[in-house]
Amino acid sequence: MRSAAVFAAAALVAPLALWAAGTAAADSEAPDLSKFEAAPIERYLDTSANGGEVYFQTPDGLLCAMRPGQGRAGCDGPLPGVATAANEIVLSGDQYSRGLRATASPQFVKPTGGAARVLEVGHKITFADFECAVDEGPKTLCTKGDPVSAWMTISADGTAVGPRTAGLPDDVVDPNDFVGSDDSYLVGIGPKNMFPVFTVAGGLTCKIGMFSGGEIACNGELPGLGNGDDEVFVRAPGPVGTRKAGNPPFSTPMYPGPVRELPAGHRIDANGGTCMALDDGGVACIATVGGPPQGFVVTDDEVRTF
Structure with missing residues (x-):
């Protein structure tokens, strides 16, 4: 378990604002329909x-x-x-x-x-x-x-x-602006298969291991850290941070099978967790269980947690 100081340090990476290709942010105020x-x-x-x-x-x-x-x-x-x-x-x-x-x-x-x-x-x-x-x-x-x-x-x-999604930091992408689909990202076949596993274009492999709480994590080469950590995670409720991946990594599927890539501009929602594929090949993941949204953003040059 990494210390609280490490989690805090990871959260202080410079702010960023990323939008997926082809999306449009919602109007900031509700439309007035009284004139119709x-x-x-x-x-x-x-x-x-x-x-x-x-x-x-x-x-x-x-x-x-x-x-x-x-x-x-x-x-x-x-x-x-x-x-x-x-x-x-x-x-x-x-x-x-x-x-x-x-x-x-x-x-x-x-x-x-x-x-x-x-x-x-x-x-x-x-x-x-x-x-x-x-x-x-x-x-x-x-x-x-x-x-x-x-x-x-x-x-x-x-x-x-x-x-905009309540409680989400202003500089983090909004799930409302990404495209959900009918596609399944469950890997393999088995009676306990409920956690999506996917890759993004930048090379990370991620799993949304949520069910009334749980964990979301992505593993692979994490840019800008310099400490050897190769897995970023959010536990809901609980800490957010980076760590060295276990063996096997958290993102390993429960059952064998091909892992699909989540296209840029698309999102996966699963049991209180959402992950979005960014247009630079990175990923943003959010957990909204037990309090305000928590999560992480990985771009092509840095990792940020919130």
Whole structure:
């Protein structure tokens, strides 16, 4: 176990701000939808689901829905202003289910009957704790809660969800700006296989070993340390720092099999942990169990913990 002084020293590496290629940061404030004219809810309501759901199209062809029973709203289709892989955006109060996604299983397409009606420019729909509107552009805006606790914006100027992840340092990338997917990063087959293992372009191998707490770690050549440490980790709840990897390293898969590379601009969410592949080949990992977010960032020239 490394000393608290070493953990503190690692946290004092110079600040950095990294963004993945093809992402757009969310607006810093929730959109104001009060100016839009309310559309008749019955035109868009599907009562076949428990509690009802709302489905609509946007003028530029996105298929959208409000699904309060699932705690989410969102849109499927060719999203403007995002990485080409993303074809879905999810608005949710849950940090691990909201944001951009690349998926073959769209969750906001009307499941029965004819196609959803178009929500015209200048109009909005209010249902449960969600509200969605279409502005000139076109620009699609949705909010959750009253007062608003989360929101999403879809436009050629950028497509993203907000607010920024609570408690995250200002100079650390936000998971909201990275693309999740249907891809599995579990290695091999076995009854206890629940921890994703992956590589990033810069050569690190990482594992998210979280389940109501746990550890995330990446091992390989760590730049800028000069002390021989080859593994960076966050334990939640617990310390954050660097260390010499064990034998085998923490990131060793539980079962044999090929380890996949996480593409730049993409993220993995698993049981209270998130890791993001940076566009310089590095990685940022965050644990949000038992307190404020903790984690680390590894770039091509330094390691930073927080």
